[in-house]
Amino acid sequence: xxxxxAPIGARVRIQRLSSRPEISTRLRELGFCENAIVRCLMRGYxxxxxxxxxxxxxxxxxxxxxxxxxxxx
Amino acid sequence: xSTRLIALVxxxxxxxxxxxxxxxxxxxxxxxxxxxxxxxxxGRLRFAxxxxxxxxxxxxxxxxxxxxxxxxxxxxxxxxxxAYDPPPDxxxxxxxxxxxxxxxYLVSQIIDHGxxxxxxLNMVDIAEKSGMAIRSSALAGELGVPVIPTVASKGxxxxxxxxxxxxxxxxxxxxxLWTLPAPVEKETEELVGIxxxxxxLPAHHALHEAIGxxxxxxxxxxxxxxYAPEVLSHVRRDHQKLDFLGFDRRSVFVESRYxxxxxxxxxxxxxxxxxxxxxxxxxxxxxxxxxxxxxIFLGLMAFLFQAMFSWAAAPMAWIxxxxxxxxAEVALVMPPGDLRDLIIKGGIAGVAAVVTFLPQIMFxxxxxxxxxxxxxxxxxxxxxxxxxxxxxxxxxxxxxxxSSFACAIPGIMATRTIENPRDRLATMLxxxxxxxxxxxxxxxxxxxxxxxxxTLLGFISMRGVTMLSMYLLxxxxxxxxxxxxxKTFLRGSGRAFIIELPxxxxxxxxxxxLLMWEKAWAFLRRAGTIILAASIVLWFLAAYPRMEGGSxxxxxxxxxxxxxxxxxxxxIRPLGFDWKxxxxxxxxxxxxxxxxxxxxxxxxxxxxxxxNASVSLPEKIREDRDPATGRPVFTALTGIxxxxxxxLAMQCFSTIAVMRRETNGWKWxxxxxxxxxxxxxxxxxxxxxxxxxxxxxxx
Numbered sequence: 001x002x003x004x005x006a007p008i009g010a011r012v013r014i015q016r017l018s019s020r021p022e023i024s025t026r027l028r029e030l031g032f033c034e035n036a037i038v039r040c041l042m043r044g045y046x047x048x049x050x051x052x053x054x055x056x057x058x059x060x061x062x063x064x065x066x067x068x069x070x071x072x073x
Numbered sequence: 074x075s076t077r078l079i080a081l082v083x084x085x086x087x088x089x090x091x092x093x094x095x096x097x098x099x100x101x102x103x104x105x106x107x108x109x110x111x112x113x114x115x116g117r118l119r120f121a122x123x124x125x126x127x128x129x130x131x132x133x134x135x136x137x138x139x140x141x142x143x144x145x146x147x148x149x150x151x152x153x154x155x156a157y158d159p160p161p162d163x164x165x166x167x168x169x170x171x172x173x174x175x176x177x178y179l180v181s182q183i184i185d186h187g188x189x190x191x192x193x194l195n196m197v198d199i200a201e202k203s204g205m206a207i208r209s210s211a212l213a214g215e216l217g218v219p220v221i222p223t224v225a226s227k228g229x230x231x232x233x234x235x236x237x238x239x240x241x242x243x244x245x246x247x248x249x250l251w252t253l254p255a256p257v258e259k260e261t262e263e264l265v266g267i268x269x270x271x272x273x274l275p276a277h278h279a280l281h282e283a284i285g286x287x288x289x290x291x292x293x294x295x296x297x298x299x300y301a302p303e304v305l306s307h308v309r310r311d312h313q314k315l316d317f318l319g320f321d322r323r324s325v326f327v328e329s330r331y332x333x334x335x336x337x338x339x340x341x342x343x344x345x346x347x348x349x350x351x352x353x354x355x356x357x358x359x360x361x362x363x364x365x366x367x368x369i370f371l372g373l374m375a376f377l378f379q380a381m382f383s384w385a386a387a388p389m390a391w392i393x394x395x396x397x398x399x400x401a402e403v404a405l406v407m408p409p410g411d412l413r414d415l416i417i418k419g420g421i422a423g424v425a426a427v428v429t430f431l432p433q434i435m436f437x438x439x440x441x442x443x444x445x446x447x448x449x450x451x452x453x454x455x456x457x458x459x460x461x462x463x464x465x466x467x468x469x470x471x472x473x474x475x476s477s478f479a480c481a482i483p484g485i486m487a488t489r490t491i492e493n494p495r496d497r498l499a500t501m502l503x504x505x506x507x508x509x510x511x512x513x514x515x516x517x518x519x520x521x522x523x524x525x526x527x528t529l530l531g532f533i534s535m536r537g538v539t540m541l542s543m544y545l546l547x548x549x550x551x552x553x554x555x556x557x558x559x560k561t562f563l564r565g566s567g568r569a570f571i572i573e574l575p576x577x578x579x580x581x582x583x584x585x586x587l588l589m590w591e592k593a594w595a596f597l598r599r600a601g602t603i604i605l606a607a608s609i610v611l612w613f614l615a616a617y618p619r620m621e622g623g624s625x626x627x628x629x630x631x632x633x634x635x636x637x638x639x640x641x642x643x644x645i646r647p648l649g650f651d652w653k654x655x656x657x658x659x660x661x662x663x664x665x666x667x668x669x670x671x672x673x674x675x676x677x678x679x680x681x682x683x684x685n686a687s688v689s690l691p692e693k694i695r696e697d698r699d700p701a702t703g704r705p706v707f708t709a710l711t712g713i714x715x716x717x718x719x720x721l722a723m724q725c726f727s728t729i730a731v732m733r734r735e736t737n738g739w740k741w742x743x744x745x746x747x748x749x750x751x752x753x754x755x756x757x758x759x760x761x762x763x764x765x766x767x768x769x770x771x772x
Contacts, residue, residue, distance in 0.1 A: 016321075017324070019569070021290045021323055022492075023569050024323060024324075025138060025288070025323065025327070026492065026569075026571070027571065028324060028327040028328075029135050029136040029138065029178060029327060030135060030175070030571065030573070031174070031175050031178075031331075033324060033327045033328050033331050034321075034324050034328055035328065036331070041354075041357075042357070042358075042361060044361065044362070044363040044366075046459060046462075047455060047458055047459070047468075047570070049357070049361060049455070049574065052175075053172065053174040053175045054171060054172050054173075054174065054175070054203070055172045055175050055573060056353070056357075056573070056574040056575075056576070057571060057572070057573055057574065058361075058451070058454075058455040058458075058468075058570075058571070058572045058573075058574050059570060059571040059572075060458060060462070060468075060569070060570040060571075062569070063569050063570065063571055
């Protein structure tokens with residue numbers, strides 16, 4: 001499952017990132033690193049808002065589909 | 074002892090600028106870093122005992138892995154490399170307490186650089202509200218550096234912070250706090266040793282480079298030709314070894330830092346569960362809603378334009394009246410002659426034409442400041458991302474384009490938050506098509522001269538519609554051209570849009586007033602220098618060479634300005650422009666609003682000194698007759714053509730200069746100048762010809 005398929009309100013754990021290296025590095029530094037826990041808050045306009053390390057971040061679906069996650073609960 | 078240099082660093086949205094303002098007040102200086110247009114802001118800091126230090130506000134950055142021009146500068150300053158030698162004497166890192174974990178990432182990188190460090194644990198009030206109790210002394214113990222809780226927006230903790238800044242002269246006792254998995258640690262240490270030997274790098278700099286080398290991949294690694302061959306071959310062996318052992322080199326360093334951060338937070342932060350949605354949650358549910366969000370956004374934009382064009386009208390009229398009074402007073406005390414003409418018709422009239430627009434500029438920055446400071450700007454970018462992506466741009470392109478309605482220069486500078494170079498270039502290339510505040514005087518003058526003050530359907534002002542059409546023409550052209558560029562030479566792979574949505578907060582009035590003051594002052598300084606000088610030079614060129622006898626209009630035609638305009642006339646005749654417009658086009662390259670002061674000066678000269686001075690400039694333009702045929706020089710169609718030309722043309726030296734600095738060369742600014750001039754000429758020509766064909770006048 002990728003972050004773009006994660007249900008709204010659910011908490012998921014990041015397994016791996018599959019975007020281009022420079023994009024993955026940027027994602028990791030913003031908190032989207034392996035094993036981090038993400039909560040999806042909202043989806044719309046092909047974009048997604050989620051929360052990682054208490055920070056709210058908006059990202060587009062092509063980025064979200066490069067973040068592979070697993071259910072936490 | 075020389076003045077200590079203190080660098081202020083922190084994540085975007087950590088309240089860094091607010092803290093900088095709280096620490097330095099008005100003792101600030103804004104400039105640019107050498108070679109690039111990243112704003113360099115520094116201020117004097119006064120300590121309780123009278124001592125002083127220089128505080129340097131570095132660009133907001135998430136990490137010291139250079140991803141954008143901003144971050145590259147911050148990194149180079151902290152390393153003291155290149156033009157930034159020596160490194161600062163002290164670093165103050167502003168940490169957003171409510172986002173402690175993410176912010177500690179940057180802290181861990183700064184600690185690795187071995188510089189004396191003080192942490193300003195900012196926004197502790199927001200953290201407490203969200204249920205976090207941070208024991209700053211425990212955190213200080215973990216990090217080995219002083220941690221001072223602050224609330225910059227209220228000025229809380231700044232005195233403690235200053236004291237800590239004065240007392241801290243040594244780096245954290247604890248070098249590199251985070252630990253890597255043993256095999257990675259071993260390879261990293263080895264590489265650090267080699268870099269120290271071969272390239273004579275200091276230990277902390279070598280660690281920074283070693284991490285970069287071990288993380289680098291494919292093309293990024295191939296570009297590392299600044300290292301000696303033996304270093305690179307060693308790195309290649311390291312890559313193979315770590316890949317074989319099953320470590321993901323790209324993630325292991327970030328992950329190890331975050332693992333350490335988690336431990337630090339577990340030991341120094343107590344969290345109590347907060348029930349229910351936070352205020353930001355509830356606001357976001359509406360403001361980023363797929364329908365409400367867009368409607369509110371459009372409403373805010375409509376409000377902005379309403380404020381700029383209606384509410385600013387009264388203060389603009391006051392300023393205009395003030396300059397008229399000044400001109401009349403000078404006329405009373407000075408004897409008639411060249412000097413009086415120079416002062417009134419050259420200096421005062423020229424500067425007045427421009428300074429009148431100060432209220433609009435202040436309204437715009439008040440609004441931009443409010444959007445930024447409340448946290449809404451990031452949401453606007455999020456909402457606009459879908460529209461922007463339809464033309465191949467980026468949600469983050471929205472902020473530069475919005476700023477370009479004020480001026481393309483801050484707009485182009487704001488593109489540096491866009492990570493992808495192609496997206497960034499596309500945004501920079503179309504930003505000057507947004508109607509900046511310098512075009513406003515041109516539109517206002519033409520509309521006042523030629524568009525009747527009638528209403529459509531009883532309530533829509535014809536003049537307002539014309540003004541809005543000009544703004545829309547620029548916006549639509551910008552989007553179409555961005556699409557064209559992105560489909561051709563700026564074609565890029567997959568779009569990446571990621572933006573932090575900071576918590577909503579009550580804006581800091583002090584920060585916004587400072588911003589408005591800063592921009593207003595810069596504008597006035599320009600009016601008092603460049604525009605004053607241009608107006609005086611223009612007056613001379615329009616007054617000399619002297620001609621004895623003849624009407625004022627003939628004398629103007631005989632002057633240098635008249636001769637230059639005549640030379641240009643064949644070139645602009647196809648657009649329906651006469652020689653006076655030609656002069657305006659040339660002088661307004663200094664700045665577009667100079668067109669208005671040029672017209673003002675020329676019509677004043679043409680009119681001589683005996684005629685009624687109370688006739689307004691729009692009337693003079695409307696009443697201007699061709700001496701040979703007696704027909705009007707300008708028609709409504711010419712007025713519209715002048716506006717269309719100004720919407721689309723790159724009439725601005727400063728923008729060209731900024732583009733050159735931002736793109737490091739002449740290629741893109743010249744391309745931009747070329748395509749915009751061609752576009753302006755073609756579209757104006759079409760409008761003019763179509764207008765004549767439809768019988769809308771013309772000469």
